[in-house]
Amino acid sequence: MAKSRKSSKRPDPLAEERGDAILSRQDERTLERIYQLAESIVECAEKDSEPIFAIPARSLGNVSFNEEKRVLQMGAKTTNRELFNLSQAKSFMQTTLVAAGAKRLIEMGKTTSIRGLYYMLKHDIKSTKEPTFHDQGECDPIIEDCEVLLEALREELHLFADKRGDMVGNITIVDSGDEIDCSRMGSGGYAIPSIVEPSVIQFKECKAKFVLHVEKNTVWQRFNEDKFWKKHNCVLTHGNGQPPRGVRRLLNRLHNELGLPIYCLLDNDPWGYYIYSVVKQGSINLAYESERMATPEAKFIGLRSRDFARCGLSEGVKISLSDVDRKRAKQIAEYPWFVHKKDWQREIDDMLTNGFKLEVEALVSRSISYMTEEYVPRLLKEGDFLD
Amino acid sequence: MAKSRKSSKRPDPLAEERGDAILSRQDERTLERIYQLAESIVECAEKDSEPIFAIPARSLGNVSFNEEKRVLQMGAKTTNRELFNLSQAKSFMQTTLVAAGAKRLIEMGKTTSIRGLYYMLKHDIKSTKEPTFHDQGECDPIIEDCEVLLEALREELHLFADKRGDMVGNITIVDSGDEIDCSRMGSGGYAIPSIVEPSVIQFKECKAKFVLHVEKNTVWQRFNEDKFWKKHNCVLTHGNGQPPRGVRRLLNRLHNELGLPIYCLLDNDPWGYYIYSVVKQGSINLAYESERMATPEAKFIGLRSRDFARCGLSEGVKISLSDVDRKRAKQIAEYPWFVHKKDWQREIDDMLTNGFKLEVEALVSRSISYMTEEYVPRLLKEGDFLD
Numbered sequence: 001m002a003k004s005r006k007s008s009k010r011p012d013p014l015a016e017e018r019g020d021a022i023l024s025r026q027d028e029r030t031l032e033r034i035y036q037l038a039e040s041i042v043e044c045a046e047k048d049s050e051p052i053f054a055i056p057a058r059s060l061g062n063v064s065f066n067e068e069k070r071v072l073q074m075g076a077k078t079t080n081r082e083l084f085n086l087s088q089a090k091s092f093m094q095t096t097l098v099a100a101g102a103k104r105l106i107e108m109g110k111t112t113s114i115r116g117l118y119y120m121l122k123h124d125i126k127s128t129k130e131p132t133f134h135d136q137g138e139c140d141p142i143i144e145d146c147e148v149l150l151e152a153l154r155e156e157l158h159l160f161a162d163k164r165g166d167m168v169g170n171i172t173i174v175d176s177g178d179e180i181d182c183s184r185m186g187s188g189g190y191a192i193p194s195i196v197e198p199s200v201i202q203f204k205e206c207k208a209k210f211v212l213h214v215e216k217n218t219v220w221q222r223f224n225e226d227k228f229w230k231k232h233n234c235v236l237t238h239g240n241g242q243p244p245r246g247v248r249r250l251l252n253r254l255h256n257e258l259g260l261p262i263y264c265l266l267d268n269d270p271w272g273y274y275i276y277s278v279v280k281q282g283s284i285n286l287a288y289e290s291e292r293m294a295t296p297e298a299k300f301i302g303l304r305s306r307d308f309a310r311c312g313l314s315e316g317v318k319i320s321l322s323d324v325d326r327k328r329a330k331q332i333a334e335y336p337w338f339v340h341k342k343d344w345q346r347e348i349d350d351m352l353t354n355g356f357k358l359e360v361e362a363l364v365s366r367s368i369s370y371m372t373e374e375y376v377p378r379l380l381k382e383g384d385f386l387d
Numbered sequence: 388m389a390k391s392r393k394s395s396k397r398p399d400p401l402a403e404e405r406g407d408a409i410l411s412r413q414d415e416r417t418l419e420r421i422y423q424l425a426e427s428i429v430e431c432a433e434k435d436s437e438p439i440f441a442i443p444a445r446s447l448g449n450v451s452f453n454e455e456k457r458v459l460q461m462g463a464k465t466t467n468r469e470l471f472n473l474s475q476a477k478s479f480m481q482t483t484l485v486a487a488g489a490k491r492l493i494e495m496g497k498t499t500s501i502r503g504l505y506y507m508l509k510h511d512i513k514s515t516k517e518p519t520f521h522d523q524g525e526c527d528p529i530i531e532d533c534e535v536l537l538e539a540l541r542e543e544l545h546l547f548a549d550k551r552g553d554m555v556g557n558i559t560i561v562d563s564g565d566e567i568d569c570s571r572m573g574s575g576g577y578a579i580p581s582i583v584e585p586s587v588i589q590f591k592e593c594k595a596k597f598v599l600h601v602e603k604n605t606v607w608q609r610f611n612e613d614k615f616w617k618k619h620n621c622v623l624t625h626g627n628g629q630p631p632r633g634v635r636r637l638l639n640r641l642h643n644e645l646g647l648p649i650y651c652l653l654d655n656d657p658w659g660y661y662i663y664s665v666v667k668q669g670s671i672n673l674a675y676e677s678e679r680m681a682t683p684e685a686k687f688i689g690l691r692s693r694d695f696a697r698c699g700l701s702e703g704v705k706i707s708l709s710d711v712d713r714k715r716a717k718q719i720a721e722y723p724w725f726v727h728k729k730d731w732q733r734e735i736d737d738m739l740t741n742g743f744k745l746e747v748e749a750l751v752s753r754s755i756s757y758m759t760e761e762y763v764p765r766l767l768k769e770g771d772f773l774d
Contacts, residue, residue, distance in 0.1 A: 180572040
């Protein structure tokens, strides 16, 4: 937050821009922080002093693993962004622009993509040919700065990310006023939106006892076609590879608000490990959001290095590890949340010893529904997960 | 189809493998063709003659534009695939394997991804170390061969592709027995499945008067949030870039079965033109499926090269054309379905003269809802489309 600030007297010079959106409590909170930021600048101007933003540092050196909460967290380090500094004046201006853009979106009750915000804010600075942003790449880090500066998730700034990932199962939600029974969603499913905050999505009724999150939509289709979620009374989600923010936040909410355990069915390869790591502990780049985006209690239900032998898979399903795979696996083994876990160390060692990786789809070589009728049910019954 | 065949006496040596799936008429038809293919081999064996498949050629030279139907079509050229030919024996074997795999899937009433089929069929040939398929890349073209040989869409072989793309709007469908009211799907929407054949998806009720198909999910989110489909009584879809097969087939069915005009809101760049071309005329690689996948009557509602000036966009939204863009644009201008159309020739010329491209999101620089409240409504009202 800015270095000096006054409590909110709320000047509102842009009141005429407001739509008649009804603001949620969360929106009020975010707006309050944006006002405080603006007031800190005004205050400095009145005192003839330089306005400076103290922006929490998003560098790796300021990220640590909180052993107790078991999520990645940002430290207390901040970086000054100074208006009276030739190399920082432009990014100071950009920071206020992004904050002002978020204010407009919140007040209008609208949301946009980060691409949309970029276009919304891009213009030539008055009487110059200098654009506010040269390209999207200049805008994105400023958005992240604003997230940490305002202590607000991107979604709370009314910005949405790409959406991909679907849900079916024994749960009824309310999305923007529409009641959606996810047990009646056919073969397609409910498309998980990018913004799944409580202001948009409420949980109405949940009979499900757990969530099975699978990596790929093709695997999800197999589980849905076999009505796995009906037989095992669960919720079935996928995130089309590395799950986007909306899916991760939804898993977090399903776990924390409804108490559902989260089981992740991912490939037996470094990419599968990494996806698990992001779902569980958060992403290193975006450590400030971990507490609301990550689910430290999520379990890894497979695939495992032992499965080639244990499931009697045929030779043909092996995919040789590349040098990149080996390097990546060793890096992941060193992650603070894996390094002290014997089971994970053994798992990664086993893969390196095997010299091959396995995709979830490899289970099809046993039979088309082996994964839904035997593999996952057995592990669930035996409680045989990696943590 | 195979060169010699007998009408179906239906030997069924694998009857014990059958599940108790209830077969649709379509499934019966596809199975019938697979049986005929198998019988043609048996017949040859009984006559001591060589079994040969005559596979319709999927090469560019066998693709032409049908001016009357206005879709890409395959010609009559076929290529022989011979069992007694050292260089073809393996692909002959692979062709029968894929057909047998499809037979199993249909009889079980299950579907799988092309990845799943690959794993299902991959094994070492008895008493050898020779795998049936070395990798997925060896399996995919054989699947396409089987599609043309059996005159069946991939979906009819019970194979699904990646799914991406969502739908909302004034339409109620039945998906696998579940009734889904797409006007009550919140911010997320109904996730369009990969297989949307009538055996899976039926149209129950449709009040909508047209379909607006947009390129990107972020643009779709803007239109959904503004409830564009409610105000304009339409169906709103997206395909996350180039729409996958499920989305294209659904657009085709919405147009042909419900008579809904399809309007495509795509970027003003060669990629946007290409997406339009695929939706409208089909893909060159998969010309055999065009009649059921393409919608020749689909209209292009924008963005247009004139829009920079006409919509009063700011300098900053211009994205310079690259050399690849220019080359691609010139290739597209030569497509048989564009080459005689003055409007399209002018449109592509205009873009090349402009020297820049425009994304749909550039309209945000006017205002956040300019695209939903002004741009599209005006073009719809004026009937101002490219065809």
